[in-house]
Amino acid sequence: MALLAGQTVVAQNVKKDSATLKTISNYILSNYDCYNDLRDLCKQIGHRISGSPQAEQAVLWGKKVLEQTGCDKVYLQEVMVPHWVRGEEQGMIINKKGMRSSIEISSLGNAVGTGPQGIEAPLLIINNIEQLQRMRPEEVKGKIVFFNYHFNQTNINTFESYGPCVYYRWGAPSEAAKMGASAVVIRSVSSAFDDKPHTGSMSYNKKYPAIPSVAISNLAADKLAKEINTQGAMRMYIRTTCEMLPDVKSYNVIAEITGSEIPNEIICFGGHLDSWDIGEGAHDDGAGVVQSIDVIRTFMKLGIKPKRTIRAILFMNEENGLRGGQKYAEEAARNKENHILAIESDAGGATPHGFSMTMSREQKAKIKSWLPLLLPYGIYDFTRDGGGADIGPLQRKFGTPVMELLPDSQRYFDMHHSANDVFENVHRRELCLGSVAMTAMVYLVSMYGL
Amino acid sequence: MALLAGQTVVAQNVKKDSATLKTISNYILSNYDCYNDLRDLCKQIGHRISGSPQAEQAVLWGKKVLEQTGCDKVYLQEVMVPHWVRGEEQGMIINKKGMRSSIEISSLGNAVGTGPQGIEAPLLIINNIEQLQRMRPEEVKGKIVFFNYHFNQTNINTFESYGPCVYYRWGAPSEAAKMGASAVVIRSVSSAFDDKPHTGSMSYNKKYPAIPSVAISNLAADKLAKEINTQGAMRMYIRTTCEMLPDVKSYNVIAEITGSEIPNEIICFGGHLDSWDIGEGAHDDGAGVVQSIDVIRTFMKLGIKPKRTIRAILFMNEENGLRGGQKYAEEAARNKENHILAIESDAGGATPHGFSMTMSREQKAKIKSWLPLLLPYGIYDFTRDGGGADIGPLQRKFGTPVMELLPDSQRYFDMHHSANDVFENVHRRELCLGSVAMTAMVYLVSMYGL
Numbered sequence: 001m002a003l004l005a006g007q008t009v010v011a012q013n014v015k016k017d018s019a020t021l022k023t024i025s026n027y028i029l030s031n032y033d034c035y036n037d038l039r040d041l042c043k044q045i046g047h048r049i050s051g052s053p054q055a056e057q058a059v060l061w062g063k064k065v066l067e068q069t070g071c072d073k074v075y076l077q078e079v080m081v082p083h084w085v086r087g088e089e090q091g092m093i094i095n096k097k098g099m100r101s102s103i104e105i106s107s108l109g110n111a112v113g114t115g116p117q118g119i120e121a122p123l124l125i126i127n128n129i130e131q132l133q134r135m136r137p138e139e140v141k142g143k144i145v146f147f148n149y150h151f152n153q154t155n156i157n158t159f160e161s162y163g164p165c166v167y168y169r170w171g172a173p174s175e176a177a178k179m180g181a182s183a184v185v186i187r188s189v190s191s192a193f194d195d196k197p198h199t200g201s202m203s204y205n206k207k208y209p210a211i212p213s214v215a216i217s218n219l220a221a222d223k224l225a226k227e228i229n230t231q232g233a234m235r236m237y238i239r240t241t242c243e244m245l246p247d248v249k250s251y252n253v254i255a256e257i258t259g260s261e262i263p264n265e266i267i268c269f270g271g272h273l274d275s276w277d278i279g280e281g282a283h284d285d286g287a288g289v290v291q292s293i294d295v296i297r298t299f300m301k302l303g304i305k306p307k308r309t310i311r312a313i314l315f316m317n318e319e320n321g322l323r324g325g326q327k328y329a330e331e332a333a334r335n336k337e338n339h340i341l342a343i344e345s346d347a348g349g350a351t352p353h354g355f356s357m358t359m360s361r362e363q364k365a366k367i368k369s370w371l372p373l374l375l376p377y378g379i380y381d382f383t384r385d386g387g388g389a390d391i392g393p394l395q396r397k398f399g400t401p402v403m404e405l406l407p408d409s410q411r412y413f414d415m416h417h418s419a420n421d422v423f424e425n426v427h428r429r430e431l432c433l434g435s436v437a438m439t440a441m442v443y444l445v446s447m448y449g450l
Numbered sequence: 451m452a453l454l455a456g457q458t459v460v461a462q463n464v465k466k467d468s469a470t471l472k473t474i475s476n477y478i479l480s481n482y483d484c485y486n487d488l489r490d491l492c493k494q495i496g497h498r499i500s501g502s503p504q505a506e507q508a509v510l511w512g513k514k515v516l517e518q519t520g521c522d523k524v525y526l527q528e529v530m531v532p533h534w535v536r537g538e539e540q541g542m543i544i545n546k547k548g549m550r551s552s553i554e555i556s557s558l559g560n561a562v563g564t565g566p567q568g569i570e571a572p573l574l575i576i577n578n579i580e581q582l583q584r585m586r587p588e589e590v591k592g593k594i595v596f597f598n599y600h601f602n603q604t605n606i607n608t609f610e611s612y613g614p615c616v617y618y619r620w621g622a623p624s625e626a627a628k629m630g631a632s633a634v635v636i637r638s639v640s641s642a643f644d645d646k647p648h649t650g651s652m653s654y655n656k657k658y659p660a661i662p663s664v665a666i667s668n669l670a671a672d673k674l675a676k677e678i679n680t681q682g683a684m685r686m687y688i689r690t691t692c693e694m695l696p697d698v699k700s701y702n703v704i705a706e707i708t709g710s711e712i713p714n715e716i717i718c719f720g721g722h723l724d725s726w727d728i729g730e731g732a733h734d735d736g737a738g739v740v741q742s743i744d745v746i747r748t749f750m751k752l753g754i755k756p757k758r759t760i761r762a763i764l765f766m767n768e769e770n771g772l773r774g775g776q777k778y779a780e781e782a783a784r785n786k787e788n789h790i791l792a793i794e795s796d797a798g799g800a801t802p803h804g805f806s807m808t809m810s811r812e813q814k815a816k817i818k819s820w821l822p823l824l825l826p827y828g829i830y831d832f833t834r835d836g837g838g839a840d841i842g843p844l845q846r847k848f849g850t851p852v853m854e855l856l857p858d859s860q861r862y863f864d865m866h867h868s869a870n871d872v873f874e875n876v877h878r879r880e881l882c883l884g885s886v887a888m889t890a891m892v893y894l895v896s897m898y899g900l
Contacts, residue, residue: 026604154476156827156883191879351801351858353828377606378803380830408801408858410879429641429860433606 013447017373020443024298025377025436033297034290034435035428037065038349041289042280042423049109049277050317051083051248058273059251062289062314066255069297073258076251079327081317083248084110086277087241090118091214093224094235103224105185105214106197106278107242108169109320110204114183114212118239119144121182125228129172132179141180144236147172148187148225151218151413158191158409159347165189166200173213174205183238184213187221192414195219199276200417201320212240252324255296256311259446265308267445269295269343269438272318272390279421283412286423287349287431289314291405294435295442306446308340315390318346322389329393339400340450344388345438348416349431350407354381355441359401363450367403370444379437381406401450403441405434463897467823470893474748475827475886483747484740484885485878487515488799491739492730492873499559499727500767501533501698508723509701512739512764516705519747523708526701529777531767533698534560536727537691540568541664543674544685553674555635555664556647556728557692558619559770560654564633564662568689569594571632575678579622582629591630594686597622598637598675601668601863608641608859609797615639616650623663624655633688634663637671642864645669649726650867651770662690702774705746706761709896715758717895719745719793719888722768722840729871733862736873737799737881739764741855744885745892756896758790765840768796772839779843789850790900794838795888798866799881800857804831805891809851813900817853820894829887831856851900853891855884 028034045061048054059076066074091105107113124143126132132145147168152161166189173184188198197215204210216224228234253273259265271288275281292312299306315324332339343355357364368382387395387402394400407430415421478484495511498504509526516524541555557563574593576582582595597618602611616639623634638648647665654660666674678684703723709715721738725731742762749756765774782789793805807814818832837845837852844850857880865871 025606029604153879154479156475158879351860410801410883411877427861429603429608433860 014373017444020304021373021440023302024439024443027298027302028294028432028435028439029429032428032432034294035431037290037293038282038286038426038431039423041286042282047275047277047279047281048273049084050081050250050274050320051245052277055250055274055316059253059316062253062273065293066253066296066312069255069300071255071257071296071300074255077254077327077331078249078251079316079323080247081250081323082321083245084320085243085245087113087243088239090239092237094237095227095231096233103216103220104195104197105216105238106199107240108202108213108215109199109276110202110244111213111242112210113240113242114238116241118237119183119212120235120237123228123234123236125225129167129175132175135179137179140176142182144183144185144238145176145181146185146224148221150187151189151191153191158413161191162189162413169200169215170202173202173211174208177208177211181211183211185236186213186215188215188218190218190413190416190418193218196418196420198417199278212238214238214240250316252316252328253314254311256309257296257299257306259308260305261307263309264338265340265449266311266337267308267341267442268311268313268339269442270313270315270390271345272315272324274317274319276319276417279419280423282421282423282426283348284416284421285318285346287426287434288345291345291435291438295439298439304443308446308449310442310446318390325390326393329397332394333397339394339398341401341403341445342387342391342394343403343405343438343441344391345405345434346388346390347404347409348407348412349426349434350411351430352379352405352407352434352437354379354406355403356384356386356406357382357403358385358387358395363401366450373444374440377433377436377440405438407434464823467894470754471823471890473752474889474893477748477752478744478882478885478889479879482878482882484744485881487740487743488732488736488876488881489873491736492732497725497727497729497731498723499534500531500700500724500770501695502727505700505724505766509703509766512703512723515743516703516746516762519705519750521705521707521746521750524705527704527777527781528699528701529766529773530697531700531773532771533695534770535693535695537563537693538689540689542687544687545677545681546683553666553670554645554647555666555688556649557690558652558663558665559649559726560652560694561663561692562660563690563692564688566691568687569633569662570685570687573678573684573686575675579617579625582625585629587629590626592632594633594635594688595626595631596635596674598671600637601639601641603641608863611641612639612863619650619665620652623652623661624658627658627661631661633661635686636663636665638665638668640668640863640866640868643668646868646870648867649728662688664688664690700766702766702778703764704761706759707746707749707756709758710755711757713759714788715790715899716761716787717758717791717892718761718763718789719892720763720765720840721795722765722774724767724769726769726867729869730873732871732873732876733798734866734871735768735796737876737884738795741795741885741888745889748889754893758896758899760892760896768840775840776843779847782844783847789844789848791851791853791895792837792841792844793853793855793888793891794841795855795884796838796840797854797859798857798862799876799884800861801880802829802855802857802884802887804829804856805853806834806836806856807832807853808835808837808845813851816900823894824887824890827883827886827890855888857884
């Protein structure tokens, strides 16, 4: 019934909505404020891992930029976040003759360090977890396990290749520790054939020792695998001084425009302010941050008054803790807020194709009924389930309907979590189209509910 | 009736076709031969304007690569092409005080030169053709007309912005000549805000004098417009030695796999081998060339036997004459060939979204009935009319149904016809997805006709 009512309303207003969406699109593509914001975030602040001075600067920057939109409320939401620091890193490959050659390594986020002396041990190449599990512990004990698991290039959506690979970063190190390994090296979780290691979060299974874990680039992994296969046993030296420091105080940055008719129904949307501590966090997730800011700005600039409350959230600590997302859901519960939809943009700043959705069949049907309005902006794909990490706690706690913007995925994992995730690798018009899609979706839900 | 029969066949074979398309996609994404071909074409040969030694090398290269696929026939189709050479270029802006500052210029293709002494004259800034047409000839006479017409950033498909802009490159110079202008400078036909001039074809209306015509970059145009608006009248000096030499012999490169059941029905597809003489012609149209080669290679590698004849054409001289496309259609007429479909890829190597089509309603419906097979590869858009320049003569002569691959258009005109159209700006997976889409479409039509 709600669905049918919604469809009737849309049908009545299709011309007006179509014109509003075109006005939104024209404004964003002509002014590209989000692109200028991203340049500021990337170039004036740079990378910004939770707990770092840059993360603190990013909070103040986000608050300032949101305040400049003139929206109804901008506030900080306090949250304690982990404070992992990378420190120094050194890697060497040692061949049978004792010749040492350096190799660029990148500690995995949350990993322990090797201690100041480093670790030197024989390398054991493992192509997949099943191969490790078939081995006897004495074959693994004391060795540095090199997980050489490849990113599957045949998936059209690269996020489908990311999932299986990320296990080797997130969970496999403890499986190696269980077998007695002294450290883990992984092939980067990346679609690129280049010389940049890609970092990212890992976790330790507390039943087993926490062992140092690092990534090497895909080209370095290919070279190393070839050397091991042709020359036989190699040794490796790893020295990392990364460590987890005590939690520090940080913030989610929140801004809203109060609904003119049904203010207690909230549509929230966001990206995460923190990034990895290499590169500039441009696609991950500077893009989602500036697009979320752009939704608020565009409503304000164009004088669009949402019937329901719309709220942008710049989450802290998506990368190595998700504390911001958890905190937001806790506060929503404490304040008995009614979120009718949460949208995340955390899949990069490329040309958007659609939104993934986790919600009821009726809600999906309502969103899909807007396809004719969204198709002119290249938004056609509503086939995938999904939401996003930062809005996951809302979804799990309240069953809040969630969506995530789906940009083209071909380039994302080339840059993700690496030194290549910089402003120069985000395209102005593509980023803007993401803002258009987000603003259009927020507009429609703010007018017609869900 | 033909349509209904076609749909029945598809329905019966949907599982098999779906599996074949996945095999095609896996092969292309795993081997990315087209990307390696593009590297060779761009880095070993480079740019290759019609009549140049590089164009000759490109013909031999294309023939060799196609022969290596082991397909049934590879042959050259002789065609006489224009031979325009750029020569030297020098541009200077002269302010009221006589201060001279250099400005990078790029002669428009087919333009005449200034003669060795160059031209110095007052600059007249014109924002659009209507403004010129409202002027009196004495206001224009002897001046260098600066067309500062802007690329419309608000269109989602950038090809819609290209059309109106390109008039200022193609036709407006003669309108200025008609009013007595001594030369024309145009703002680059480009979506980028950068310092690279973009060249491209122009034509002269024979009723008026042929005057030198050059492009400047968009940043240079902005700077110049601002200076004129704040400081008043400026002068410009242009020296270009470009010229049109006598026609030279060149070739289309053609390769085919003969149909196993209905060999006289031909599906042809292609891109153009020639490029502008700056950059590397990577997107325009190295991409279309290597994708067309890839269709033939993929059929051969996978042992797919098309029921109808499939034919790749690497056209010569799309950029400044279209002689290759015209010659191909003439030969098709002479040989009484029956082309049931022609497909062009000449819109860059980005992620493909669909195909434009000019054909009957029934034929369009048949193509659209394959949407479920193509959607997994991101191919959803069949809403646009269109074909391509090189297959235009076939369409006009025989009414041949034509299609063009539609890649994402956001970045294309940033690089198009400029020094930025280089291999490094083509993405491996995106280029491969274009090959997948082309091969899939050729496969379906080769099996089910049109």
